[in-house]
Amino acid sequence: MSEQTPQPSPELFFQTVNAYQQTAAIKAAVELDLFTAVGEGARSARELAARCRASERGVRILCDYLVVVGFLTKEGGGYGLTPDSSVFLDRRSPAYMGGTLEFLLSPMLTGGFEDLASAVRKGGTVASEGGTVAPENPVWVKFARAMSPMMAMPAQAIAGIVNGAGGRKLKVLDIAAGHGLFGITIARQNPEAEVVALDWPNVLEVAKENARAAGVAGRYGTLEGSAFDVDFGAGYDVVLLTNFLHHFDPPTCEGLLRKVHAALAEGGRAFTLEFVPNEDRVSPPVAAAFSMMMLGGTPAGDAYTFAEFERMFRNAGFSRSELRQLPATPEQLIISTK
Amino acid sequence: MSEQTPQPSPELFFQTVNAYQQTAAIKAAVELDLFTAVGEGARSARELAARCRASERGVRILCDYLVVVGFLTKEGGGYGLTPDSSVFLDRRSPAYMGGTLEFLLSPMLTGGFEDLASAVRKGGTVASEGGTVAPENPVWVKFARAMSPMMAMPAQAIAGIVNGAGGRKLKVLDIAAGHGLFGITIARQNPEAEVVALDWPNVLEVAKENARAAGVAGRYGTLEGSAFDVDFGAGYDVVLLTNFLHHFDPPTCEGLLRKVHAALAEGGRAFTLEFVPNEDRVSPPVAAAFSMMMLGGTPAGDAYTFAEFERMFRNAGFSRSELRQLPATPEQLIISTK
Numbered sequence: 079m080s081e082q083t084p085q086p087s088p089e090l091f092f093q094t095v096n097a098y099q100q101t102a103a104i105k106a107a108v109e110l111d112l113f114t115a116v117g118e119g120a121r122s123a124r125e126l127a128a129r130c131r132a133s134e135r136g137v138r139i140l141c142d143y144l145v146v147v148g149f150l151t152k153e154g155g156g157y158g159l160t161p162d163s164s165v166f167l168d169r170r171s172p173a174y175m176g177g178t179l180e181f182l183l184s185p186m187l188t189g190g191f192e193d194l195a196s197a198v199r200k201g202g203t204v205a206s207e208g209g210t211v212a213p214e215n216p217v218w219v220k221f222a223r224a225m226s227p228m229m230a231m232p233a234q235a236i237a238g239i240v241n242g243a244g245g246r247k248l249k250v251l252d253i254a255a256g257h258g259l260f261g262i263t264i265a266r267q268n269p270e271a272e273v274v275a276l277d278w279p280n281v282l283e284v285a286k287e288n289a290r291a292a293g294v295a296g297r298y299g300t301l302e303g304s305a306f307d308v309d310f311g312a313g314y315d316v317v318l319l320t321n322f323l324h325h326f327d328p329p330t331c332e333g334l335l336r337k338v339h340a341a342l343a344e345g346g347r348a349f350t351l352e353f354v355p356n357e358d359r360v361s362p363p364v365a366a367a368f369s370m371m372m373l374g375g376t377p378a379g380d381a382y383t384f385a386e387f388e389r390m391f392r393n394a395g396f397s398r399s400e401l402r403q404l405p406a407t408p409e410q411l412i413i414s415t416k
Numbered sequence: 417m418s419e420q421t422p423q424p425s426p427e428l429f430f431q432t433v434n435a436y437q438q439t440a441a442i443k444a445a446v447e448l449d450l451f452t453a454v455g456e457g458a459r460s461a462r463e464l465a466a467r468c469r470a471s472e473r474g475v476r477i478l479c480d481y482l483v484v485v486g487f488l489t490k491e492g493g494g495y496g497l498t499p500d501s502s503v504f505l506d507r508r509s510p511a512y513m514g515g516t517l518e519f520l521l522s523p524m525l526t527g528g529f530e531d532l533a534s535a536v537r538k539g540g541t542v543a544s545e546g547g548t549v550a551p552e553n554p555v556w557v558k559f560a561r562a563m564s565p566m567m568a569m570p571a572q573a574i575a576g577i578v579n580g581a582g583g584r585k586l587k588v589l590d591i592a593a594g595h596g597l598f599g600i601t602i603a604r605q606n607p608e609a610e611v612v613a614l615d616w617p618n619v620l621e622v623a624k625e626n627a628r629a630a631g632v633a634g635r636y637g638t639l640e641g642s643a644f645d646v647d648f649g650a651g652y653d654v655v656l657l658t659n660f661l662h663h664f665d666p667p668t669c670e671g672l673l674r675k676v677h678a679a680l681a682e683g684g685r686a687f688t689l690e691f692v693p694n695e696d697r698v699s700p701p702v703a704a705a706f707s708m709m710m711l712g713g714t715p716a717g718d719a720y721t722f723a724e725f726e727r728m729f730r731n732a733g734f735s736r737s738e739l740r741q742l743p744a745t746p747e748q749l750i751i752s753t754k
Contacts, residue, residue, distance in 0.1 A: 085743050086503040088566060089702050090486050091513060092746065094442045095520050099708050100435035102529035109533040133539025139711040139718070140536050145698040146705050148428050152698050165424040175429060182433050191437055194444035198478050201471025228426060360483040360490050364427050367484050370437050373477040380477070405423050408430065 103143050105183060108176040112140070113149070113159060113167035121156035173406075174227055181224035186217040190374030202377040218256065218277070222284035226257040229320075231406035233263040236349060239402070239411070240316055241268040251314045251341060252276065253305045254322040258285030258298075260351075261318060265294040276301040276308060305334060310341035317342060320351040321409075324368070327378035328390055335394030342416045348391070350412040353381045354401065364408035387412050441481050443521060446505070446514040450478065451487070451497060455506035459494035512565055519562035524555040528712030540715040556594065556615070560622035564595040567658075569744035574687060575601040577740070577749070578654055583608045589652045589679060590614065591643045592660040596623030596636075598689070599656060603632035614639040614646060643672060648679035655680060658689040659747075662706070665716035666728055673732030680754045686729070688750040691719045692739065702746035725750050 107113060115129040123138035130137060141157045144150040149167070151158040159168065166175045181187070189205055190197065196204045240248070241264060248271040252261035255275035262285075265271045273294070275285045279302045289298040301308050305322070317338045323331045338348055353368035360366050365381060372379035382390075388399045391414040399414040445451060453467040461476035468475060479495045482488045487505065489496040497506065504513045519525070527543055528535065534542045578586070579602060586609040590599035593613035600623075603609045611632070613623045617640045627636040639646050643660070655676045661669045676686055691706035698704050703719060710717035720728075726737045729752040737752040 086500050086511070087744060087746075088500070088504050088513060089746050090500060091442070091504055092520075092702060093705075094438045094485055094487070095517065096705070096709065097435040097438035098526060099529055099532075099705070099712065100432045102532040102712070103708065104429070104432045106532035106536055110536060130536075132533075132537040135539040135716075136536035136711060139707045140532075142697045143705055143708045146701050147432055149432070152696065162424050162426070162428060166426050166429055173424070175426060179433065182430075188436060191440035194437075194440040194478075195447040195470075198444055198448060198468075198474030199470040201473040358490065359480045363484050364430060367431075367434070367437070367481055369477045370441065370481045371434065373474060374437065374440070378473075406425060408425075408427050 099143075100147055101183070103140060103147065104149070105179055106140060107144060107149070108167070108179055110137075110140075111169060111176075112137070112144075113163050113176075114169040116150065116157055116159050117164060117168035117170065121158070123157075126157065173230060177224050178228050179224075181217070181221045184217055184220055186215065186220075187371075187375055194374060197373055202373065203375050205375070216280065218281045219284060222257040222277075222281050226259045226288070228407075229257070229259050232351060232404050232409065232411075233259045235404045235406075236260055236318075236320075236351065236411060237263040237267045239413070240264050240349060241271070245270045248272070248315045249313060249343075250274065250316045250318065251310055252318045252320075253338070254320070255285045255318075256281060256320075258288050260320050261285075262289050262292045262294055262298070264316070265289075265297050266292050272297045272299070274299045274301055274311070274314075276303070276305055276310070278302070278304075306330075306337075310337060312341050313343045314341050315343055315346050317346070317348045318351075319348055323350060323387075323390075324352060324372055324381055325376050325379040327380070328382075328386065330378075331382075332390050332393050335390055335396070339395040339416055344416060346416045348396070348412075348414040348416075350387065350414065351404075351409050352387070352412065353408065354384055354387070354410040354412070355381050357383050357385060359383065362408070365410070384410075384412065437481075438485055439521070441478060441485065442487070443517055444478060445482060445487070446517055448475075448478075449507060449514075450475070450482075451501050451505035451514075452507040454488065454495055454497050455502060455508065459496070461495075464495065511568060515562050516566050517562075519555070519559045522555055522558055524553065524558075525709075525713055532712060535711055540711070541713050543713070554618065556619045557622060560595040560615075560619050564597045564626070566745075567595070567597050570689060570742050570747060570749075571597045571601040573742045573744075574598060574656075574658075574689065574749060575605045577751070578602050578687060579606040579609070586610070586653045587651060587681075588612065588654045588656065589648060590656045590658075591676070592658070593623045593656075594619060594658075596626050598658050599623075600627050600630045600632055600636070602654070603627075603635050604630050610635045610637070612637045612639055612649070612652075614641070614643055614648070616640070616642075644668075644675075648675060650679050651681045652679050653681055653684050655684070655686045656689075657686055661688060661725075661728075662690060662710055662719055663714050663717040665718070666720075666724065668716075669720075670728050670731050673728055673734070677733040677754055682754060684754045686734070686750075686752040686754075688725065688752065689742075689747050690725070690750065691746065692722055692725070692748040692750070693719050695721050695723060697721065700746070703748075722748075722750065 110130040127134040127137040252275045261273035353365040355366040368381040396414040402411040448468040465472040465475040588611045599611035691703040693704040706719040734752040740749040
């Protein structure tokens with residue numbers, strides 16, 4: 079036995095128990111607009127404190143902590159932005175994501191984790207009335223207002239794939255449209271595209287605002303209500319299912335997908351944006367961990383593997399599904415053809 | 417420009433915003449005694465669900481998440497303990513740490529992070545009456561009852577260093593003794609050691625219980641009150657300062673260290689157990705991140721570097737200080753000689 083046994087270490091336990099402080103730190107940094115201050119050239123804790131109207135001690139401890147977690151660099155006592163912080167956390171960046179905290183840390187989402195043991199016992203959210211999937215839950219208006227920055231890059235990528243080479247005529251149904259960004263981006267890129275957005279009436283107000291601002295309101299229709307109840311119409315070339323199926327169990331998803339299948343024209347395609355873990359369900363980390371979000375927040379939702387999605391789409395009548403990587407997102411795209 | 421620019425990724429942001437779910441997951445796993453169930457041989461989500469009286473879906477999602485975070489292994493659909501989980505999270509292990517959550521996740525500690533931006537603005541805790549350092553704060557009884565498992569291994573190591581080769585006569589003062597484990601372990605190892613433990617009266621009840629259970633009550637005295645006010649007496653060979661100085665600013669620490677210096681016999685030594693970040697203040701991660709705990713929970717505490725400790729001890733009259741690594745803890749030991 080010449081090899082040493084590695085020392086047992088409580089570090090991971092300690093770090094994980096205290097992980098809530100990471101959430102608090104990124105929230106505080108966004109609230110203080112710290113990343114913008116660094117991006118604008120403030121470097122030392124003293125300069126940043128002046129810029130953010132905060133104490134030097136507080137800013138120094140927060141910045142050091144953000145270096146430990148990976149959002150800032152530190153050299154010679156001066157702080158700097160990482161490439162990702164520069165793109166996503168400097169308010170001057172078009173991809174600024176600070177606003178997403180309004181949704182991601184809304185009590186409706188975080189509340190499901192206050193007593194997670196009970197959710198594990200029950201097998202689903204212990205929030206009243208179905209958690210985030212309750213009808214007309216106002217959290218989805220918050221979602222629509224807050225989350226579009228996180229979706230800007232994937233929406234561009236999906237629109238490119240949907241529209242292909244040029245401006246051919248397209249009839250698009252955007253289910254649970256939220257901010258509407260996915261459909262709107264298709265319509266902006268393709269003047270021959272017409273979009274119908276489906277969501278709760280209060281959420282659609284946000285999508286319509288965004289469509290007007292994008293100059294596509296003339297090709298933007300809406301359907302109010304639940305995707306499970308509303309008549310979709312027919313003859314769609316494209317149906318968008320972005321961040322929707324993870325809220326429901328497979329039979330519910332399949333029922334909806336049969337409806338989607340019926341609404342598509344021959345050869346039409348469903349585009350599903352989702353957190354898709356590998357078959358082991360424990361990688362890659364962000365997609366695999368998304369299951370936990372669904373346990374805390376929904377009665378029966380999940381992060382489904384590609385094999386599970388493929389089966390649901392096949393059972394609903396689709397001929398084939400393929401998985402596509404997208405840039406700048408931990409999510410993946412599933413393209414399913416009627 | 418043949419090199420590709422790396423894609424910007426929002427993954428770290430997303431993971432950090434959702435880090436509070438890591439806290440919730442480890443807490444839920446401890447509450448369900450999941451790690452003990454795995455240690456006892458339950459492997460599949462179904463078996464674990466039966467053992468933990470929980471739903472299979474909830475257990476499967478929790479276990480997969482704990483694999484992602486690093487507390488479980490997964491092979492062929494069966495879960496297993498990591499070496500660290502086996503030592504620290506299986507209730508049958510003598511080093512079981514599950515009970516530390518009672519303290520680490522007590523509202524007194526977590527409350528300081530509900531509005532961290534305000535603490536950064538202020539430069540210290542926004543909790544009323546000084547946060548965790550308020551006189552006779554009952555959180556320290558919780559600490560004394562909950563935290564001894566985390567300190568068992570470092571206490572053994574420190575006692576070995578303090579006692580050295582054999583049973584020489586030692587007079588030990590244990591400041592802010594809490595559970596009393598550090599002094600008690602010295603007394604257990606060395607029948608010639610006499611220990612005086614100082615803490616709030618309600619906390620000393622726990623230390624006295626532990627001293628009785630360890631069979632050293634006959635050599636275990638107590639001093640009730642604040643370390644800043646109580647007369648220490650004199651002639652100590654050893655003064656223990658474990659996890660105490662980080663609650664205070666350097667002038668306050670220096671004042672206390674002068675009092676410690678006066679209480680020590682010639683050649684006596686102070687043993688300080690602390691989270692000691694490197695001079696860059698951003699490594700190693702656990703010690704560096706501990707500053708954040710002090711920002712959220714105390715008016716002016718910090719995780720001090722060795723250079724800072726060395727200066728405080730020198731200013732208080734100590735001739736030299738040295739830094740020692742300890743096994744099985746992210747903390748380090750500073751030995752300062754009168």
